[in-house]
Amino acid sequence: MKKTNPSMLDVARFAGVSIATVSNVINRPEKVSEATAEQVRAAIAELGFVRNDAARSLATGTTSSIGMVLADLDNSLFVDMAHGAQRGVDAVGLRLLLGNAACDLTRQDDYLRLFDEARVGGVLLSPMEDSLAGIERMRSHGRPMVLLNYDQDGIDCCTVLVDNEEVGYLAARHLIETGRKRIGFVAGRDYYQPVHARRVGVQRAVREAGGARLEEIDTGGLDFEDGLAVARALGERPPGQRPDGIVAVTDDIANGIAEGLHTAFVAEVPGDISIVGCEDNRSARSGPVALTAVQLEGVRMGQAAAELLLEEMNAPAGEHRHRTVTVRPGLVVRASTAVAPLGV
CATH class of the missing domain: 1.10.260 (434 Repressor (Amino-terminal Domain))
Structure with missing residues (x-):
């Protein structure tokens, strides 16, 4: 035996x-x-x-692994980030260890502690909220870190950002350019940095348009069910008092709105109400109508973050210079905005 x-x-x-x-x-x-x-x-x-890699890491002070903590793996943007990071670390023979914070700051911190104890070579972190304490702890232990999709105040480290203000701007401008005048911005959790930045972008597009007006609808959440609730509320209004174009801060909200409007026969999409999502998740094509959405390039973000982390890990002491890489979003037009509005 x-x-x-x-x-x-x-x-x-x-x-x-x-x-x-x-x-x-x-x-x-x-x-x-x-x-x-x-x-x-x-x-x-x-x-x-x-x-025994645990014993080996105690002896050497590091492992052949990189840790990655993502905000929410139910959102395919973060899955794409992981694929991009995997591509980056595979190129140099490292392993990627993945943690799903599920939009929970405590769980995120638990994963950071776990990766710290495992003596990973570095950490990729995509938070939704201020994470200064956890970041400072990791860096004080000599762990290089790169942030994705979050601009953290008070810390000096490499960052990969998507221009989230531009995300909101592109979405609202597209609606206005197709003739929509009553723009609704549907979102929740404005304390999440990407949500707030997209709101600012929508406000800027409406302000520049002059003839359009903006209604901001707070869902309280970011999920499909939150979109369904918005559709029910819109169904209680006369048609002329509803938005004729909606920017949904997540694709899940957008799909929920489209589903709710469709099943209750409240309004046609896009005939009566056009809808734009802000992520271009895999779910963008799975609802009752294919969703026009702003594409965030998650794979490119993840790969760029891995490359920045490897640069810092391999740089001689004191020679690495932190920098920010900003990825520009782009609009993908599908059926949810594909026709001109009716009766505007």
């Missing part, structure tokens, strides 16, 4: 070599003859030896 959790010493004894030779086979195989290496590999296979 194989020993449970065999050690490197067990492998050395089984193969008839020193522990140093076993270590070289695992970590520096070029230092060992092929015959000896094959002997050690056979012993590893026979005993079922698995290297």
Whole structure:
């Protein structure tokens, strides 16, 4: 019977070599003859030896892993960020460890502590709220960090941003350019930095248009059900008192509004009400009408963040200069805004 959790010493004894030779086979195989290496590999296979990376990280002070904590993996923007980061670390042979904060600051901090204790080489963090305390703790322990989609005051580190004010601006301007006059901005949790910035962009587009007017509708949340609730509330108004163009701060809200309007026969999309989302998630094409949305380039953001982190990890002490990379959003036009409004 194989020993449970065999050690490197067990492998050395089984193969008839020193522990140093076993270590070289695992970590520096070029230092060992092929015959000896094959002997050690056979012993590893026979005993079922698995290297203890936790012990190795205690000895070296770091691991071959990068930690990534994302705000919400239910949102495909953050999934795309993870894919981009994976692409970046794969290129240099590192592993990506992923944590889902689920929009919970306490859970986010738990993952930061976990990655700190695991002595990861660095951390990619995409928060929704001020995270200064956790960031300062990690950096005080020598962990390089890069922030995604959040401009954190009071900290000096690399950042990858999407221009969220431009996101809101592009969405509202598109509605206005297609003839919409009564613009609704539907959002919740304005204390989230991206939400607030998109609101500012919508306000700017309406202000520049002159003839349009803006109604801001607070959903309290950012989910599909919040959009459904907005659709029900709009159904209680006379048609002329409803927005004829809606910017939804998330695609989930946008799809909820479209679904609610469609199933209750309240209004046609886009005939009566055009809708634009602000993320271009995978859900943008799964509702009752394909959703016009502002594309955030999550894969590109994740890869850029990984590259910045690797730059800092590999730079000689004191030579790295933090910088910010800003990714410009773009509009993807689909059926939810594809026709001219009726009766405006």
